[in-house]
Amino acid sequence: MRCYEVPNDVFTHLATLSPELIKATWETLYMTVVSVLFASLLGIPLGVILVVTDKGHIKESLKLNQILGSIVNVLRSFPFLILMLALGPFTRLVVGTTIGTTATIVPLTIAAAPFVARLVETSLKEVNWGVVEASLAMGASTWQIIRKVLLPEAMPSIILGTTITTITIIGYSTMAGVIGGGGLGDLAVRYGHMRFDYVVMVTTVIILVVIVQVIQSLGNLFAAKFNKN
Amino acid sequence: MIQIRDLTKIYRGAAGEVVALDSVSLRVRKGEIYGIIGFSGAGKSTLIRCVNMLERPTEGSIIVNGQEMTTLYESQLRTMRQKIGMIFQHFNLLSSRTVFENVAFPLEISGVAKAEINKKVTNLLELVGLADKAQSYPSQLSGGQKQRVGIARALANDPIVLLCDEATSALDPATTSSILELLKDINRKLDLTILMITHEMKVISEICDSVAVIEGGKIIEEGLVIDVFTQPKHSTTRRFVQTIINTDVPDKIRERLLEKGQGQIIRLSFIGDNTAEPVVSSLVKHFDVDVNILYGNIDQIQDTPFGMLIIECIGAKANCDKAVAYLRKQGLRIEVLRSAE
Numbered sequence: 001m002r003c004y005e006v007p008n009d010v011f012t013h014l015a016t017l018s019p020e021l022i023k024a025t026w027e028t029l030y031m032t033v034v035s036v037l038f039a040s041l042l043g044i045p046l047g048v049i050l051v052v053t054d055k056g057h058i059k060e061s062l063k064l065n066q067i068l069g070s071i072v073n074v075l076r077s078f079p080f081l082i083l084m085l086a087l088g089p090f091t092r093l094v095v096g097t098t099i100g101t102t103a104t105i106v107p108l109t110i111a112a113a114p115f116v117a118r119l120v121e122t123s124l125k126e127v128n129w130g131v132v133e134a135s136l137a138m139g140a141s142t143w144q145i146i147r148k149v150l151l152p153e154a155m156p157s158i159i160l161g162t163t164i165t166t167i168t169i170i171g172y173s174t175m176a177g178v179i180g181g182g183g184l185g186d187l188a189v190r191y192g193h194m195r196f197d198y199v200v201m202v203t204t205v206i207i208l209v210v211i212v213q214v215i216q217s218l219g220n221l222f223a224a225k226f227n228k229n
Numbered sequence: 230m231i232q233i234r235d236l237t238k239i240y241r242g243a244a245g246e247v248v249a250l251d252s253v254s255l256r257v258r259k260g261e262i263y264g265i266i267g268f269s270g271a272g273k274s275t276l277i278r279c280v281n282m283l284e285r286p287t288e289g290s291i292i293v294n295g296q297e298m299t300t301l302y303e304s305q306l307r308t309m310r311q312k313i314g315m316i317f318q319h320f321n322l323l324s325s326r327t328v329f330e331n332v333a334f335p336l337e338i339s340g341v342a343k344a345e346i347n348k349k350v351t352n353l354l355e356l357v358g359l360a361d362k363a364q365s366y367p368s369q370l371s372g373g374q375k376q377r378v379g380i381a382r383a384l385a386n387d388p389i390v391l392l393c394d395e396a397t398s399a400l401d402p403a404t405t406s407s408i409l410e411l412l413k414d415i416n417r418k419l420d421l422t423i424l425m426i427t428h429e430m431k432v433i434s435e436i437c438d439s440v441a442v443i444e445g446g447k448i449i450e451e452g453l454v455i456d457v458f459t460q461p462k463h464s465t466t467r468r469f470v471q472t473i474i475n476t477d478v479p480d481k482i483r484e485r486l487l488e489k490g491q492g493q494i495i496r497l498s499f500i501g502d503n504t505a506e507p508v509v510s511s512l513v514k515h516f517d518v519d520v521n522i523l524y525g526n527i528d529q530i531q532d533t534p535f536g537m538l539i540i541e542c543i544g545a546k547a548n549c550d551k552a553v554a555y556l557r558k559q560g561l562r563i564e565v566l567r568s569a570e
Contacts, residue, residue: 138382140338
C-alpha cells in the first residue's frame with residue numbers, strides 16, 4: 001500500500017494517470033449517451049403504448065397492455081449484472097462481440113428501455129384527461145393526440161424522467177468492467193479497489209459526482225424551460 | 230339541428246348496472262340556445278357527451294344536422310366532430326401551447342394550411358377579445374380569459390353546433406355574465422346552435438331560449454324558458470326556478486294573508502305585455518269592488534317581464550266573481566286562494 005504524504009505526489013500520480021482517466025470518462029459518457037438514446041427510442045413508444053392501450057384510454061387494448069406490461073416487469077426484475085451476462089449471445093448478434101464499451105451498450109439499452117417505458121407511462125398518465133377529451137371532441141386521431149397532446153403536455157416530466165434514466169445508466173455502466181467495458185467504474189475497481197490506489201478511486205468518484213450534478217442540472221433546466229405552468 | 234330519440238346509457242360495472250340516461254328525447258332547433266339543467270348526478274354530463282359520441286349510447290339515436298351519429302365509422306366520426314365545437318368547465322386548454330397555438334390546434338387537426346390558420350386564429354382572438362394575449366400561456370390567464378380561449382378554439386372549424394359542458398361553473402358571477410354575453414353574441418352573429426348543460430338557473434335565464442330539466446336520467450320537464458319559469462310543473466323545476474326568482478309566496482306571509490280580512494284573495498300571474506295594462510284599477514272602476522294589494526313581485530327573463538300579485542277583492546260576492554272572470558279574460562293566470570264569504 002502506497003502512502004501519499006506530500007500533495008505534490010498526488011498531482012504527479014494523477015498526471016501520469018490522466019490519459020487513463022480521460023479515456024475512462026469518455027467511455028462512460030459514450031456508453032451512457034448512446035444507451036439513453038437507444039433506450040428512449042425503445043422505451044418512449046413502449047410507454048406510449050402502455051398508456052393508450054390502458055383501460056378507458058384512447059386505444060384501449062387490454063391484452064396488448066398486459067403482455068407489454070409483463071415483459072417490462074420481467075426485464076426490470078433482472079439484476080443488471082445478470083442481465084448483462086445473460087444477454088451475451090444477443091449482444092454478439094447485434095454488435096459482433098461480447099466485450100468492450102460498445103458491447104456494454106446492448107445490455108444497458110435493454111435494461112434501461114423498460115425503465116424509460118415506465119417513467120414515460122407515469123408522465124403521460126399525469127396529463128389531464130380533460131385535455132385528451134377536448135382533443136377527441138375536436139376530432140383528433142390517436143396519432144395526433146399522442147404527438148400533439150400527450151407528448152408535448154408531458155414533456156417537462158419526460159425530461160426529468162430521462163434525467164433519472166441517464167443517472168441510473170451511469171450507475172449501471174460502472175459494472176461494465178466485468179465484461180471489459182471500460183469506463184470510470186472499471187477504472188475505480190481496477191486501480192482503486194484492486195491496487196488500493198485511493199487517489200484514483202476518489203478521483204473517479206469525484207468525476208462521477210460532477211457528471212451526475214451536471215446532468216441533473218441540465219435536466220432541471222430543460223424541464224423548467226418546457227414547463228409553461 | 231340536434232335530435233335525440235330514446236337515448237339510454239347504461240354503465241355496467243362491478244357494482245352492477247347504473248342507468249345514467251333513461252330514454253331521453255329532445256329536439257334542439259337551428260339557431261337556438263338550448264339549456265339542460267339538473268343537479269349533479271342527474272345525467273346531464275353523460276347526455277351532452279353522447280351528442281359527440283365521447284360517450285357511446287347504449288340505445289337510441291342522435292341526429293346532428295341530419296346525420297345519425299351512432300352509426301358513424303371512426304374516421305367519419307372524427308370529421309363530424311370537427312364540426313361540433315365543445316367547451317368545458319375546466320377549459321381543458323393545452324398548457325404547453327400559447328393562446329394562439331391553442332386556437333390553432335383544431336385547425337391543425339383538420340389539416341388547414343398555415344396561412345389560413347394564422348388568418349383565422351387572429352380573427353377568432355379578435356372576436357373573443359383576446360388579441361393582445363396571443364403569445365401568453367394558459368397559466369398566465371384568468372378563468373374568464375381561459376374560457377374565451379376555449380370558445381375561440383371551439384369556433385375554429387366553423388362548427389354547426391356548440392356544446393357547452395358547465396362552461397361557467399368554475400367562474401365567478403361577473404365573469405359568468407361576460408362569458409354568457411359572449412355566447413349569446415356568438416349565437417346571434419353566427420346563427421350558431423348552442424346546447425349547454427348547467428346546474429345554474431341563472432345561466433338558463435340569461436341566455437337560453439329553451440330548457441329541459443333532467444333528473445335521474447330522465448327529462449322531467451321541457452319547453453320555452455319563459456313558460457317553464459312562469460309555470461313550473463315539476464317540484465324539481467320549481468326548486469330551480471326558486472333559486473333565482475321567488476314565484477311562491479313564503480308560507481308565513483301566506484298564513485298571515487289568509488288570516489286577515491274577509492275578501493276574496495286572488496293570485497294573478499302575468500307574463501309579458503300584460504304587465505303594462507292597468508288591470509287593478511279597471512277592477513275598481515268597473516266592478517264596484519275595493520282592491521287591496523297584499524303581496525307582489527316582478528321579474529324579467531331575458532326581455533320578457535313577468536310577475537305575480539296577490540290582491541284582496543272586497544265587495545259583494547257576485548261582483549268579486551265577475552272581477553275574477555274579467556281578469557281571466559285578460560289572459561292572466563288566476564288562482565283564487567280564498568273565496569269571498
